[in-house]
Amino acid sequence: MSLKLNKYSLIKSNLQLILNTMIPGDIHMPCFTKAVKVETIIKKFNKDKFLLNLKRKKINLNKKENWDNYVKILGNDILEAYFTSNLVIRSLNLRKKKYLRNIKKESMIKLLEKVKHTKKKFKK
Amino acid sequence: MKREKTDILIIGTGASGAASAWNLSKLNLKITCLEQGPLIDKKKYSFNSINREINKFKDFNIDPNQRKQDSDYPINSTNSPISVANYNAVGGSTLIYSGHYPRFHPSDFKTKKIDNIGSNWLFNYYDLEKFYNLNDKMVGVSGLTGDPAYPKIKNLLPPLDIGYSGNLLAKAFNKLGWHWWPSYSAVKKSKKFKKGIRHTAVEIYLNKAIKNGVIIKPNCRVIKIKMSSKNIATGVIYSDKNNKKIYLEASIILLAANGIGTPRILFNSSNKKFPNGLGNSSGQLGKNLMLHPLGYVEGNFKKFLATNEGVEGCALYSHEFYETKKKRGFKRGYTIQLLKSPGPLESFHYLKKFKKIEFGKFFFKNLFDYFGCTIPLAIICEDIPDKNNYVQLDHKNKDSSGMPGVKINYKLSKNTKKMLSHGVNQCKKLLKIAGAKEVIAFGPVRNTGWHLVGTAKMGISKKSSVVNKFGQCHDVKNLFIIDSSIFPSSSGVNIASTVQAVSLMISDHIKKNLIKFINK
Numbered sequence: 140m141s142l143k144l145n146k147y148s149l150i151k152s153n154l155q156l157i158l159n160t161m162i163p164g165d166i167h168m169p170c171f172t173k174a175v176k177v178e179t180i181i182k183k184f185n186k187d188k189f190l191l192n193l194k195r196k197k198i199n200l201n202k203k204e205n206w207d208n209y210v211k212i213l214g215n216d217i218l219e220a221y222f223t224s225n226l227v228i229r230s231l232n233l234r235k236k237k238y239l240r241n242i243k244k245e246s247m248i249k250l251l252e253k254v255k256h257t258k259k260k261f262k263k
Numbered sequence: 264m265k266r267e268k269t270d271i272l273i274i275g276t277g278a279s280g281a282a283s284a285w286n287l288s289k290l291n292l293k294i295t296c297l298e299q300g301p302l303i304d305k306k307k308y309s310f311n312s313i314n315r316e317i318n319k320f321k322d323f324n325i326d327p328n329q330r331k332q333d334s335d336y337p338i339n340s341t342n343s344p345i346s347v348a349n350y351n352a353v354g355g356s357t358l359i360y361s362g363h364y365p366r367f368h369p370s371d372f373k374t375k376k377i378d379n380i381g382s383n384w385l386f387n388y389y390d391l392e393k394f395y396n397l398n399d400k401m402v403g404v405s406g407l408t409g410d411p412a413y414p415k416i417k418n419l420l421p422p423l424d425i426g427y428s429g430n431l432l433a434k435a436f437n438k439l440g441w442h443w444w445p446s447y448s449a450v451k452k453s454k455k456f457k458k459g460i461r462h463t464a465v466e467i468y469l470n471k472a473i474k475n476g477v478i479i480k481p482n483c484r485v486i487k488i489k490m491s492s493k494n495i496a497t498g499v500i501y502s503d504k505n506n507k508k509i510y511l512e513a514s515i516i517l518l519a520a521n522g523i524g525t526p527r528i529l530f531n532s533s534n535k536k537f538p539n540g541l542g543n544s545s546g547q548l549g550k551n552l553m554l555h556p557l558g559y560v561e562g563n564f565k566k567f568l569a570t571n572e573g574v575e576g577c578a579l580y581s582h583e584f585y586e587t588k589k590k591r592g593f594k595r596g597y598t599i600q601l602l603k604s605p606g607p608l609e610s611f612h613y614l615k616k617f618k619k620i621e622f623g624k625f626f627f628k629n630l631f632d633y634f635g636c637t638i639p640l641a642i643i644c645e646d647i648p649d650k651n652n653y654v655q656l657d658h659k660n661k662d663s664s665g666m667p668g669v670k671i672n673y674k675l676s677k678n679t680k681k682m683l684s685h686g687v688n689q690c691k692k693l694l695k696i697a698g699a700k701e702v703i704a705f706g707p708v709r710n711t712g713w714h715l716v717g718t719a720k721m722g723i724s725k726k727s728s729v730v731n732k733f734g735q736c737h738d739v740k741n742l743f744i745i746d747s748s749i750f751p752s753s754s755g756v757n758i759a760s761t762v763q764a765v766s767l768m769i770s771d772h773i774k775k776n777l778i779k780f781i782n783k
């Protein structure tokens with residue numbers, strides 16, 4: 140493997156680790172890199188000092204200083220990318236269907252019957 | 264300076280300017296609309312845009328001081344608990360409004376007579392009804408006929424779904440025996456677009472006006488209205504997108520720049536004859552600013568109810584506390600509106616503000632304890648006119664063309680404070696009955712000064728008001744103000760429907776009396 144390729148894969152794996160630790164997914168929702176390609180984020184932060192630092196060594200996310208820094212740099216961008224991805228939109232819809240399965244709605248017109256028969260209290 | 268000429272000039276292309284532009288467009292006259300903001304692609308501000316939530320924090324932020332675009336002007340609200348929300352573009356704030364379209368109550372037009380507070384209008388609900396109906400037809404207002412709060416409103420499009428949260432809340436209203444009704448919305452149901460189709464002033468009026476020959480000039484900011492020695496407005500000086508000053512001569516001028524922008528232009532147009540602002544011989548210009556103080560009450564039901572979906576602005580509303588009842592201890596009243604809860608992005612930012620969410624292991628747990636589980640209610644309080652609440656020019660902060668910004672000076676009245684507190688207590692009660700496990704409330708909410716009313720009020724006397732019942736400036740006969748600045752009272756509902764109905768009424772009057780104004 141060439142040195143350049145090696146560095147790129149280190150960036151990619153480090154970034155993947157950060158992103159999936161930030162948004163890890165749950166039973167309904169995908170983790171970050173399942174929803175958004177890691178390359179999209181690499182492209183976005185192309186030539187950013189933060190990205191260049193990721194090619195040096197394996198990163199330590201338990202270090203608070205590191206973690207806070209990644210959250211600060213990536214926070215807004217990854218939220219936007221994540222919640223506008225098709226997979227996440229689909230997952231949110233599926234989650235909604237599951238939770239609303241047993242909730243029944245009453246007819247609005249039926250509910251309004253009571254209001255219609257209240258005394259008119261408004262000054263005409 | 265370059266010179267141009269038009270017959271009728273409309274300053275501003277928001278809700279009111281657009282309605283008049285269309286209404287006057289069938290006349291065989293040259294009509295020009297100057298708009299300080301740009302023309303924006305419809306896809307960018309659509310309800311159904313995938314980036315809508317993101318845009319709310321960026322280009323479509325409701326706060327002009329945060330947006331800071333060239334088309335915005337600085338609005339200093341350090342002396343007010345409520346800051347201004349607006350949008351400057353072709354179509355104005357309708358590009359980002361929720362499309363909630365209620366009418367004023369008949370009683371809103373005569374608060375002085377009924378409740379001995381505020382000021383009466385010079386016309387009533389029934390005088391305006393014809394224009395409300397025309398506007399509803401043009402806009403395509405969805406709703407349900409038969410609301411006991413109003414005289415009969417006909418020809419509405421089918422009402423929008425009130426959603427799961429609406430269902431839950433409707434039952435709670437019924438338990439309490441309180442009034443509620445599905446909202447009037449400028450949103451049409453659509454099979455293709457899940458969130459419905461919400462037309463703005465661009466699609467409703469401006470596109471039709473353009474077809475009829477009206478000229479719209481975006482990125483053109485009016486700096487000054489010029490006058491002749493005979494108290495006749497002769498035209499305006501405006502700054503184009505390259506910051507070049509141009510003199511545009513006009514026979515009739517319609518000012519539609521909202522309750523802040525309109526006094527700003529008039530103050531900046533002061534001259535020897537009117538040193539305190541054009542048309543301000545009464546001294547009332549800029550005064551009586553009303554803002555609809557808004558209270559926010561949110562119930563968390565600790566279960567997912569998809570409250571983030573449904574009608575964008577208001578799914579249903581209650582006018583149970585709309586009009587005066589002595590025992591409440593305040594005059595006039597408020598609307599309770601059921602809002603949509605925020606989407607995932609807004610939810611995250613909201614939780615982050617209160618340190619209730621972090622990235623990492625508990626990200627989704629924290630998010631889903633809130634997202635789609637809360638029912639937010641807004642309390643829209645009727646504001647009472649007060650001369651101590653006023654707008655002035657802010658010479659320290661200037662816009663991109665060098666024109667002074669605006670400073671607003673505003674305090675909540677005792678009446679409003681009592682109203683707000685009453686509203687908060689009633690909403691808490693309502694949400695508890697609906698089954699909320701946790702309820703939070705605060706108000707007035709700061710960045711909610713959407714409805715800017717009263718700063719060039721109408722009246723019979725030249726000594727105590729700026730315009731007559733047709734928005735005609737007492738001091739300058741060919742200058743008409745057609746926006747919400749002329750409203751003598753604020754009502755307790757969103758104003759878009761009334762703004763457009765009044766604008767249609769004034770432009771109708773101009774059409775009928777055209778010869779009088781053109782041959783001035």
